[in-house]
Amino acid sequence: MIDVAALGVRFGETEAVKDVSFQVARGESFGLVGESGSGKSTVLRVMSGLHGDWTGRITIEGEVTAPRRSKDFHRRVQMVFQDPYGSLHPRQTVDRLLSEPLLVHRMDNIERRIMRSLNEVSLPALVRFRYPHQLSGGQRQRVAIARALMAEPDVLLLDEPTSALDVSVQAEVLNLLSDLQQARGLTYVLVSHNLAVVAHLCDRIGVMQGGELVELLSSDDLRAGRTKHLHTAALRELSIELEEPEANP
Amino acid sequence: MLVEIQNLRIQFPTPNGLSDAVRNVSLTLRQEKLGIVGESGSGKSLTARSILRLLPSYAITTADTLTFDGIDVLRANEATLRAIRGTRAGLILQDPKYSLNPVMTAGAQIAEAWRVHRGGSRKQAEQAAIDLLAQVRIRDPARVARAYPHELSGGMGQRVMIAMMLAPDPELLIADEPTSALDATVQAEILRLIEDLVSRRGMGLILISHDLPLVAHFCDRVAVMYAGRIVEELAASELIRARHPYTRGLLDCLPTLSHKQARLAVIQRDPSWLET
Amino acid sequence: MIALSREWLLSEAPASRAQAAWVRRYRGWLQFRANHLAMVGLITIVVMIVLSLAAPLIASQEPSAQNLADRLAPPSWQHLLGTDELGRDLMARVLYGGRITLGMVVAVVLLVAPIGLAVGSIAGYVGGLADRVLMRVTDVFLAFPRLVLALAFVAALKPGITSAIIAIALTAWPPYARLARADTLTVRHTDYIAAVRLTGAPARRIILRHIIPLCLTSVIVRVTLDMSGIILTAAGLGFLGMGAQPPLPEWGTMIAASRAFILEQWWVPTIPGVAIFVASLAFNLLGDGMRDVLDPRQR
Numbered sequence: 001m002i003d004v005a006a007l008g009v010r011f012g013e014t015e016a017v018k019d020v021s022f023q024v025a026r027g028e029s030f031g032l033v034g035e036s037g038s039g040k041s042t043v044l045r046v047m048s049g050l051h052g053d054w055t056g057r058i059t060i061e062g063e064v065t066a067p068r069r070s071k072d073f074h075r076r077v078q079m080v081f082q083d084p085y086g087s088l089h090p091r092q093t094v095d096r097l098l099s100e101p102l103l104v105h106r107m108d109n110i111e112r113r114i115m116r117s118l119n120e121v122s123l124p125a126l127v128r129f130r131y132p133h134q135l136s137g138g139q140r141q142r143v144a145i146a147r148a149l150m151a152e153p154d155v156l157l158l159d160e161p162t163s164a165l166d167v168s169v170q171a172e173v174l175n176l177l178s179d180l181q182q183a184r185g186l187t188y189v190l191v192s193h194n195l196a197v198v199a200h201l202c203d204r205i206g207v208m209q210g211g212e213l214v215e216l217l218s219s220d221d222l223r224a225g226r227t228k229h230l231h232t233a234a235l236r237e238l239s240i241e242l243e244e245p246e247a248n249p
Numbered sequence: 250m251l252v253e254i255q256n257l258r259i260q261f262p263t264p265n266g267l268s269d270a271v272r273n274v275s276l277t278l279r280q281e282k283l284g285i286v287g288e289s290g291s292g293k294s295l296t297a298r299s300i301l302r303l304l305p306s307y308a309i310t311t312a313d314t315l316t317f318d319g320i321d322v323l324r325a326n327e328a329t330l331r332a333i334r335g336t337r338a339g340l341i342l343q344d345p346k347y348s349l350n351p352v353m354t355a356g357a358q359i360a361e362a363w364r365v366h367r368g369g370s371r372k373q374a375e376q377a378a379i380d381l382l383a384q385v386r387i388r389d390p391a392r393v394a395r396a397y398p399h400e401l402s403g404g405m406g407q408r409v410m411i412a413m414m415l416a417p418d419p420e421l422l423i424a425d426e427p428t429s430a431l432d433a434t435v436q437a438e439i440l441r442l443i444e445d446l447v448s449r450r451g452m453g454l455i456l457i458s459h460d461l462p463l464v465a466h467f468c469d470r471v472a473v474m475y476a477g478r479i480v481e482e483l484a485a486s487e488l489i490r491a492r493h494p495y496t497r498g499l500l501d502c503l504p505t506l507s508h509k510q511a512r513l514a515v516i517q518r519d520p521s522w523l524e525t
Numbered sequence: 526m527i528a529l530s531r532e533w534l535l536s537e538a539p540a541s542r543a544q545a546a547w548v549r550r551y552r553g554w555l556q557f558r559a560n561h562l563a564m565v566g567l568i569t570i571v572v573m574i575v576l577s578l579a580a581p582l583i584a585s586q587e588p589s590a591q592n593l594a595d596r597l598a599p600p601s602w603q604h605l606l607g608t609d610e611l612g613r614d615l616m617a618r619v620l621y622g623g624r625i626t627l628g629m630v631v632a633v634v635l636l637v638a639p640i641g642l643a644v645g646s647i648a649g650y651v652g653g654l655a656d657r658v659l660m661r662v663t664d665v666f667l668a669f670p671r672l673v674l675a676l677a678f679v680a681a682l683k684p685g686i687t688s689a690i691i692a693i694a695l696t697a698w699p700p701y702a703r704l705a706r707a708d709t710l711t712v713r714h715t716d717y718i719a720a721v722r723l724t725g726a727p728a729r730r731i732i733l734r735h736i737i738p739l740c741l742t743s744v745i746v747r748v749t750l751d752m753s754g755i756i757l758t759a760a761g762l763g764f765l766g767m768g769a770q771p772p773l774p775e776w777g778t779m780i781a782a783s784r785a786f787i788l789e790q791w792w793v794p795t796i797p798g799v800a801i802f803v804a805s806l807a808f809n810l811l812g813d814g815m816r817d818v819l820d821p822r823q824r
Contacts, residue, residue: 071725090739129539147720201504242463
């Protein structure tokens with residue numbers, strides 16, 4: 001369904017992304033992990049159409065995407081950003097935020113769709129006329145997810161969707177994302193520096209380092225420690241060491 | 250006793266009267282590493298900041314005891330507080346981008362902090378700054394000393410911030426979510442660095458975070474806060490024997506690499522937790 | 526029919542979009558009302574507008590009715606504010622003059638704010654060549670002193686109210702464009718604008734519905750603070766004979782026509798002067814209050 005081939009991105013002199021290729025099947029979750037500066041977010045921004053200057057070939061559902069995307073592409077591919085404080089327009093109510101994609105794509109039944117989507121992400125109807133600054137971080141991220149789903153996309157690009165949230169809220173948002181995927185048959189591409197989060201949500205994982213995709217493996221292989229690249233092994237070891245509370249000497 | 254807090258209460262005025270942000274909190278700290286864990290709004294930062302009286306002016310703080318090394322912080326005058334803040338107790342914040350002066354080089358900022366508290370010549374201060382940068386394990390301290398904050402990565406900026414806080418040789422370090430803006434790898438490096446410096450210098454550390462396993466990994470004791478109260482306080486090594494359902498919830502809700510979970514456990518909040 | 530009550534207006538959980546909008550407005554109004562100086566400004570302006578609109582009802586005679594036998598009369602019961610050099614009632618002239626002067630201000634603002642917003646937000650959002658061209662044009666207009674440029678325009682056209690409005694508008698828009706551009710640049714790369722781009726909205730919609738509302742705050746504040754300047758420029762043009770032409774009772778023109786009497790019959794030029802002063806001050810107070818309410822940076 002998604003085929004990224006030989007993707008390259010340059011920022012001036014530096015090569016931010018070098019020859020990255022991967023495929024994602026329909027209804028699958030694919031995760032990209034790496035440290036900051038590894039180029040994982042850049043890959044996602046190129047896929048979404050936010051960054052237009054790249055080389056290579058990106059095919060989504062058989063359609064080769066040009067640097068300039070069509071309106072229909074934006075209906076089918078949506079993105080959730082890392083920072084729920086920064087990704088919602090500060091002067092727009094939740095109602096306005098959610099109706100915007102519907103107005104752009106000329107969809108009907110706005111009133112009903114908004115109520116249904118608030119319900120879908122387990123937000124009370126009360127928040128409909130609130131502003132983002134009146135909501136908690138977790139509620140905002142739910143609004144951002146609801147907005148991304150408004151136009152009924154097939155693909156959801158998730159850029160560190162939980163790293164700005166409390167761990168207790170992170171679990172709720174991750175559960176919500178799994179539920180939505182099951183209910184709607186969505187395809188996810190998730191970017192995160194948190195190995196456990198990626199392994200929880202994704203079946204297959206790509207590890208990035210210095211702009212290159214150094215390893216592709218399944219999350220089961222990652223859990224079992226069947227890693228090939230040193231960087232993957234290092235990331236895994238650190239993650240396991242830090243998550244074990246009893247490991248304290 | 251470095252810090253002693255008895256029955257701390259912090260209130261904020263709202264249109265519907267005073268609201269408690271922190272209540273009935275008691276803590277003590279020696280030369281040890283204490284973690285305060287809780288979600289945003291649980292009052293963990295307020296509690297730590299009250300030790301330096303760094304709360305907004307409209308906050309109402311009361312306590313039976315609130316002392317730093319025997320000094321009554323609530324009744325101390327501005328001059329006494331200034332002598333504590335930045336000299337005897339350092340504060341490291343989440344994002345070094347906002348804590349560093351953007352138009353001064355990293356070296357100059359550390360040197361200034363050093364001179365304010367120790368005196369000495371400009372040359373000595375510069376040398377001390379480079380020494381401090383080396384102590385926070387920056388590989389090329391002379392080069393970083395000449396760099397401006399925007400030329401540094403997040404992890405590097407946080408190291409500079411730590412070096413600056415160490416300049417006056419404080420007895421207490423308060424780290425308020427020092428690594429939330431950083432990658433897992435850098436996060437571990439910074440926390441290891443803080444742990445190591447604190448142990449070697451015999452300082453007290455208060456580490457504030459929302460990530461319980463992470464805090465437990467680097468601290469001796471952990472206090473878990475919920476809605477302005479401490480619901481459980483225990484030794485980090487005892488964490489697996491935590492009794493309070495909230496503490497258990499914080500541990501169980503994390504995704505883990507060790508085994509596969511279909512769904513993550515979600516904390517079921519019980520109103521009875523608020524009754525204490 | 527909706528029950529319009531305080532509870533309905535302060536509802537925490539509005540039932541409909543309309544109610545939510547009214548709750549928002551009412552809360553803004555409550556906040557504005559708490560600012561006493563701004564309220565003084567607002568009330569003064571409303572009173573001045575109402576008085577000038579109701580001029581035919583209040584004034585005892587036509588503004589251009591002459592009575593040479595009764596010229597330069599001091600204030601009396603018959604002429605509350607006295608008469609001018611042609612024996613015209615000053616009260617009537619100031620009231621009718623308010624229509625012209627305040628009308629000019631409104632016309633200028635209606636021309637200037639949209640032009641400035643459009644130029645600034647397009648330049649800021651599109652960037653590149655469009656930005657450079659639009660901003661150089663703005664710089665050219667900014668380079669001239671305001672009154673001098675306005676004078677040149679009016680002189681090239683034909684002295685009169687319409688020319689004065691066009692001239693003032695031409696000289697007043699560049700600061701708005703700069704302001705709107707600066708605001709646009711700060712929000713252009715935020716995630717929330719990126720999120721709107723990802724819905725597939727065209728640039729026109731993004732600028733109109735998402736960027737301009739963010740620039741509007743500072744522009745509204747700037748407009749209210751600028752109104753006093755516009756009144757003074759309009760009066761200045763009138764005074765120099767380039768704005769409204771006698772016998773029209775524009776305030777600046779009235780001062781210009783009667784400046785010879787400032788020592789002997791001081792009230793003749795002073796009364797329109799007081800009107801200009803009060804109007805400018807009121808707009809300034811209102812502007813300060815609007816800034817406190819609208820500008821989130823000051824909160």
